[in-house]
Amino acid sequence: MIDLLFDKAKGCLSTKDIKSLASYPDYIEMQSESIADTLDFVAMVIADDSRKNFISLDKVASILWGLSYRARDVAKLTSIASEAEYLLSVYKDNRSS
Known part of the structure; x- marks a missing residue:
């Protein structure tokens, strides 16, 4: 679900929001x-x-199923953080052009 929300919202996010998402690796x-x-x-x-x-x-x-859902969420957050880092680099490149 979170990946779907990100895909829908990423075009409307501020640079500050994208920086926040790019900082997900710590979380x-x-x-x-x-x-x-x-x-x-x-x-x-x-x-x-x-x-x-x-x-x-x-x-x-039940514990293992719960952990599998959490692991999937972590994988999705990893993907979002990676894409947010990419978007930040694109924004920086566009500003410098």
Whole structure:
């Protein structure tokens, strides 16, 4: 959804807005680390024999589906940040011409 919104809005965004989107890599890194931490936790819970019944398979599936949605969002944000950086370079080139 966010990529669709960006595609619709990018022609109307100010340079300030595009700079903000181009700064997403910091946010993307934080989200990626959070996903990795959650996956590490789920793996440890599953691997720990003494806690085999600590978490149900339904809960594991819900956590993994949630993480997959977050990972897709991170991928989309990465694409948007990359395109925003490109748009900034185009704007700079046009201003210098």
